[in-house]
Amino acid sequence: MKYKYWRRSRVIPFTLLLSNLVYVSFGLDPAASAPLVADTAFTKSAFYDQNEQCFRCHGNSKYTYFNPVSEKDVSATMCENRVIHRNEFYTANHRSFACVDCHAAEYDTFPHPGQLRMEAPYNCIDCHGYDEQYAQYHFEEIEEEFQQSTHYTANGDAFTCWKCHNPHTYRINIRNSTSMQQSIAYDNQICLNCHSDFERFQLLSDREEINLIQKHEWLPNQGLHFSQVRCIECHARLNDSLMVAHRIMPKDKSVKRCVECHSQNSLLMSSLYKFQAKESRSDAGFLNSIILNDAFVIGANRNIILNRISLIVFFASLGLMLMHLLLRMIFKRND
């Protein structure tokens, strides 16, 4: 059913746009190595004017239309979840799109035809899946992992990609990060959008409100953990072929053993620091030096040189003392 809309869309320009999207958002374009926000701050979309037809109303919290019955201009409030902020859209991954690439062209009439609301929106896999161009990102595997996640098993099709990755505002983040702290905060905000906003949470769950601070009271230095790692580090199961884990686990299966991260083979090297780990290796004496660039994880960052020096000093001191003791005993006997 979903593919029907794909066929109906203007396939050629859409494909061109998608290739543009992939080049920019996945960092294949050298120009895309700069942070996304800076990259697009002065870039005007080729569809800017065309999109303005939509943004004229949907870009603001209120809109005005002409009522042919009363023959007056009428101002109305735009439903909050229908508002798309231009600055967010034009810095997001899909910024080079025309609105009608994903939404039906019939939306250009007002009032919009009611049946359009019944259209199923695309999911990530509809555009990114089963295509060699995106093969390296394993969207199909992401889809499989997602379908095994607690989000999907608990909610079924009601939980779509868009619940976390808003198509109008989502930005690829951690791989282009110049500030790990900001990237972590950005990613965690995706979870907090629902998990710290009970009104949104209620849309998908009948559970009582969860107090995240209380639930994580067992965690030492809670504030530091929340600002230094993403929720998914503990709450998603790692998959070696995926850069970002998508299989969100039920709470009783989340990581709770400190040593999973606080050890030489820290789990963070396969999750939060996976992009850096793939790109650089350091032999400056520090194991897990990638983590060291941004933070310090007790038990994970170890300095080989210091370890060796400390062992030498320890055993040398021990040897000297034993020798001293032995000599004292020998000379005392001779007295």
Place this chain on the structure above:
Amino acid sequence: MTEKVYHYPLWIRLWHVFNALLCLVLIVTGISMQFSEPNRSLVPFDLAVSIHNSAAILLIINYLYFLIVNRLSGNRMHYKITEKGYVKMLITQFRYYTLGIFRGEKTPFPVSEVRKFNPLQQFAYIVILYWFFPLIIITGLGLFFPEMIITRIFGISGLFLTDLFHILSGFVVSMFMIVHIYFCTMGTRLTSLFKGMINGWVEIH
């Protein structure tokens, strides 16, 4: 009968025994955290963190108690370098430990009513108690309240530098403990200094 002097009153003996026990706990849990692995840890990580933090707080209280009572009791004078030619005295003491002791020479700075420590001993105590203890406590408090630490210092993670200094000073204190125990065998008899730390009386050489 051997002449004795009461150099270690009860307050200092209590401080000393608590200090030693807390240091041991901190060393074991510290090593356990630093070299933690999923399948082999001296102490489970979360338990090690809790014990290390609790012992550290007790150690700070014990240290403050030492600083205050040490000053009020006048014992502080034994941690002050007042004599001239101190470096020469250090060398003399070092020479005694490396040569003289084997030749059966008399200790150059014997314990007396006024002299509690020999110069090398005094210097080591000053370095540990007045240099490294503050360093280990300050860096430890930094790790306890990481939000207080400057995020980056010359492009390096502030947390990392704090931890590095904490671990380095921890290593120095650990090494001091081992050497300290060995040097305690060099009283008038092998066990006399250990006994002194229990009953307070030290035999005069």
